[in-house]
Amino acid sequence: MSSLPMIFALVKKEWLSLFRDWHALALMFILPAAFIVVLSLGLEGLYYQQTGITLRVGYLDEDGSAASAAVLEHIGRTGIKLAKLGSLPGAAEPPRDLEATIAIPKGFGASADILSREGKGPLPIVMRAAKGLDLPYRLWLAAQLERSVARTVTTGMSEKLKDDLPALASTLDTMNGSQGWVEDRSAAVNAISPLQLNVPGWALFAMFMISMPLSSGLVRERREGLLARIRTTPVTKPALIMGKFIPYAIVNTIQFAVLLAFGLVVVPRMTSQPIVFSGSIGWLAILVVTVSLVCASLGVAIGSWSKSDDQAIALTAGIVIIAAALGGIMIPYFAMPAALQAFAKISPLYWAHSSAVSIMMGTTNPAEIAGALARLLAFAAVLLLVGGAGIQRAARQD
Amino acid sequence: MSEPVVEIKDLRFRYPGANRDALNGLSLSIAKGTMHGLIGPNGAGKTTLLTIITGARRGFTGRSTVLGLPSGDASLHRRVSYAPQTPSVAPMLTVRENLRLFASFYGLRASECKARAANWESKLGLTKASRQQARELSGGTLKRLSLGAALVAEPELIIADEATAGVDPQSRETIGDILREMRDRGCTVLYSTHYIAEVDKVCDEVTMIDAGAVVESGAVADYRCESGSRIEDRFLELTGRELRE
Structure with a gap:
C-alpha cells in the first residue's frame, strides 16, 4: 500500500490545524515583521557606528615606501580606523581590541611598480581577520585592501606613462579620481544597514517560532491519545514523521519568503535603510530547508519531553529567544562582548543568520556555507535523537 | 464455539515504577462475530488489556494473538480498529474532515473515503455537526465521532473502550445500535464499559x-433469570461491595 495518500492526509491535518490557529499565525508572521521594522529603526545608530566605517585594523608597514603609505592612506579614507603596530602578534588571531591586522611586506613599493616587473604583480598584503569577524565584514575589508592596492599601482603607472602615453595616463588618473573604478550606487557597500541583518535575522527567528505550535500540538496529541491511536492504524512511523515535517517545512518556506519580500520591498520605504539581495536563490533555498529541519526537530524534541502544552510553549519560547539572542538576531554579533561571541556558535541561529547575510549580500563562500549547513544538520540530528528518546520514554510510561 | 478472534493466555504486564502487576496472568478468548462485554472496577486492567490487544502497548509476558497473529503485527492495523476511552481525534478538524482523515489511513481512494465518511456521519447522527470542529463538540457528539473514526475502517474486530461513558442516553442508544449492527455484519466487537x-x-x-x-466469563444469556439479569449482583459478589481507593 502506498504511503502517499496517508502522508497527504496527515499533511492536510497539520496544515488545517495550523491555519485555524490565528494566535499561532500572528506569532509566526506579524510579530517578526514588527520586529524587523522596530529594531531596524532602533539599532540604526549602533550599526553605522559598528560596521565597516569604524572597523579597527592594526597595520605593520615593513616596507615604509611611498607606495605602502599611499595604500594606507587609501584605506584610511574608507573609514577604517588604522592603528600602527610595532610588530605582528605571534598568534594568527589579532589582538582583542582589533578586528583585523594587515602587514605590508618589505619590497612592496618596488613590486608595485608593475611596469618594470614583467609578468609579476605587487607582493600581496597579508590580512588576518579575527575569527569572530563576520564573513561579510571580512570580505568587505579584503575588497577595500584590493581597491587600495589597485589605486596605488595604477597611480604609479600613470606617473611613468604620462610622458610616453599621456592619453592612457590621463585615463588612469580619471579612473583613480572621484569616479573610481566602480560606480558605486549602492549605499550599503560601505556599511551593512540594520535592515540587511534584521530581515534575514527575524525571518529566521520567525521560522523557529513554528516549533511552538509543533511542540504544544505534539504534547496534546500525546496526552489525548491521538498519536497512540494513529499508531494503531496502518499509518507507518515514517509516514507519521513526514506528515509532521512536510507541512511545517512548507510553512517555514512561506514565512521566510513573505518576511524577506516584506523586508526587501516594504521596510526600506519605511526606514529609508538600504538592503541588497544579490545572492543565489538556490543557496538560500537550501539554507531555508535545512533551518526548517532544525525547527521541526526542536519542536519534536520539546514536544516529546514536555508534560503539558503550557510547558512546551514556555520551553520552546525560552530556547528560541536565547538562541536568537546568542545567534546575533537580537544583539548584533559585532556588538557582543568577546565572551558572548564565543557562545554564539552554540546557537543554530548564528550559523543560519551569518549564512543568510552572506548569501543575500552575494558574498557567499561555498565552503563556509557548506560548513554552516553541516552544523545545522548536526543540530537537527541531535534534536531528533532527543525527540526519539522522548517519544519512546513517553510510550513506556503512558 | 466459533473460532477465536482474540486469544489471550497468561498475560502479565507491569507499568514502569509500579509496585504491582496491572495484568496478572489474564486469560481470555473471544469468539468471532460476537459482541463481548468487558467489565471491571476502576483500575482492574481493562484499558491495559485493550491497548495490548490493539498492539499499542508492548513489554508484556504471556500470549496475545488477534486473528491468528501476534497482537501488534503490522498487518492487523488494517483489520482491527480501536476507539479509545478518551475521544482521540484531531481537535482543529471538523467532524467530516476527521472521518475522512481516519478513512484515508486505510489505503482507500479519495471517493471511497468520502463515501465511508458520509455513511458513518449519517449513521452516527453527526450530519448536523459535520462542519463543526471537534474541539467545539459536546461530550456525547465527540464520543460518537471518536467511534466513527474507528468504524470508517470497517474492520474485522472493533475494540471500544468505554464508548458510552459520560454520554447522554440518546448517544448511548445510538452507539449500542451501531455496535450491534457491526456484530450482525460479522464484525467482532470487544466492548469495555x-x-x-x-x-x-x-x-x-x-x-x-x-x-x-x-x-x-460467560454468555450473557446464562445470567438471565425471571427477575432480569444477575450480572450486576454476580459482579459485586465477585469483586466486593466496598469502595476502593
Missing part, C-alpha cells in the same frame, strides 16, 4: 476482570 445494564442489553458474552485477572 461500567454500565452493566448495557452489557445485558447489547452483548452476547461478558468477561468480568479484577486486579488484572479474569474472575468470571
Whole structure:
C-alpha cells in the first residue's frame, strides 16, 4: 500500500490545524515583521557606528615606501580606523581590541611598480581577520585592501606613462579620481544597514517560532491519545514523521519568503535603510530547508519531553529567544562582548543568520556555507535523537 | 464455539515504577462475530488489556494473538480498529474532515473515503455537526465521532473502550445500535464499559476482570433469570461491595 495518500492526509491535518490557529499565525508572521521594522529603526545608530566605517585594523608597514603609505592612506579614507603596530602578534588571531591586522611586506613599493616587473604583480598584503569577524565584514575589508592596492599601482603607472602615453595616463588618473573604478550606487557597500541583518535575522527567528505550535500540538496529541491511536492504524512511523515535517517545512518556506519580500520591498520605504539581495536563490533555498529541519526537530524534541502544552510553549519560547539572542538576531554579533561571541556558535541561529547575510549580500563562500549547513544538520540530528528518546520514554510510561 | 478472534493466555504486564502487576496472568478468548462485554472496577486492567490487544502497548509476558497473529503485527492495523476511552481525534478538524482523515489511513481512494465518511456521519447522527470542529463538540457528539473514526475502517474486530461513558442516553442508544449492527455484519466487537445494564442489553458474552485477572466469563444469556439479569449482583459478589481507593 502506498504511503502517499496517508502522508497527504496527515499533511492536510497539520496544515488545517495550523491555519485555524490565528494566535499561532500572528506569532509566526506579524510579530517578526514588527520586529524587523522596530529594531531596524532602533539599532540604526549602533550599526553605522559598528560596521565597516569604524572597523579597527592594526597595520605593520615593513616596507615604509611611498607606495605602502599611499595604500594606507587609501584605506584610511574608507573609514577604517588604522592603528600602527610595532610588530605582528605571534598568534594568527589579532589582538582583542582589533578586528583585523594587515602587514605590508618589505619590497612592496618596488613590486608595485608593475611596469618594470614583467609578468609579476605587487607582493600581496597579508590580512588576518579575527575569527569572530563576520564573513561579510571580512570580505568587505579584503575588497577595500584590493581597491587600495589597485589605486596605488595604477597611480604609479600613470606617473611613468604620462610622458610616453599621456592619453592612457590621463585615463588612469580619471579612473583613480572621484569616479573610481566602480560606480558605486549602492549605499550599503560601505556599511551593512540594520535592515540587511534584521530581515534575514527575524525571518529566521520567525521560522523557529513554528516549533511552538509543533511542540504544544505534539504534547496534546500525546496526552489525548491521538498519536497512540494513529499508531494503531496502518499509518507507518515514517509516514507519521513526514506528515509532521512536510507541512511545517512548507510553512517555514512561506514565512521566510513573505518576511524577506516584506523586508526587501516594504521596510526600506519605511526606514529609508538600504538592503541588497544579490545572492543565489538556490543557496538560500537550501539554507531555508535545512533551518526548517532544525525547527521541526526542536519542536519534536520539546514536544516529546514536555508534560503539558503550557510547558512546551514556555520551553520552546525560552530556547528560541536565547538562541536568537546568542545567534546575533537580537544583539548584533559585532556588538557582543568577546565572551558572548564565543557562545554564539552554540546557537543554530548564528550559523543560519551569518549564512543568510552572506548569501543575500552575494558574498557567499561555498565552503563556509557548506560548513554552516553541516552544523545545522548536526543540530537537527541531535534534536531528533532527543525527540526519539522522548517519544519512546513517553510510550513506556503512558 | 466459533473460532477465536482474540486469544489471550497468561498475560502479565507491569507499568514502569509500579509496585504491582496491572495484568496478572489474564486469560481470555473471544469468539468471532460476537459482541463481548468487558467489565471491571476502576483500575482492574481493562484499558491495559485493550491497548495490548490493539498492539499499542508492548513489554508484556504471556500470549496475545488477534486473528491468528501476534497482537501488534503490522498487518492487523488494517483489520482491527480501536476507539479509545478518551475521544482521540484531531481537535482543529471538523467532524467530516476527521472521518475522512481516519478513512484515508486505510489505503482507500479519495471517493471511497468520502463515501465511508458520509455513511458513518449519517449513521452516527453527526450530519448536523459535520462542519463543526471537534474541539467545539459536546461530550456525547465527540464520543460518537471518536467511534466513527474507528468504524470508517470497517474492520474485522472493533475494540471500544468505554464508548458510552459520560454520554447522554440518546448517544448511548445510538452507539449500542451501531455496535450491534457491526456484530450482525460479522464484525467482532470487544466492548469495555461500567454500565452493566448495557452489557445485558447489547452483548452476547461478558468477561468480568479484577486486579488484572479474569474472575468470571460467560454468555450473557446464562445470567438471565425471571427477575432480569444477575450480572450486576454476580459482579459485586465477585469483586466486593466496598469502595476502593
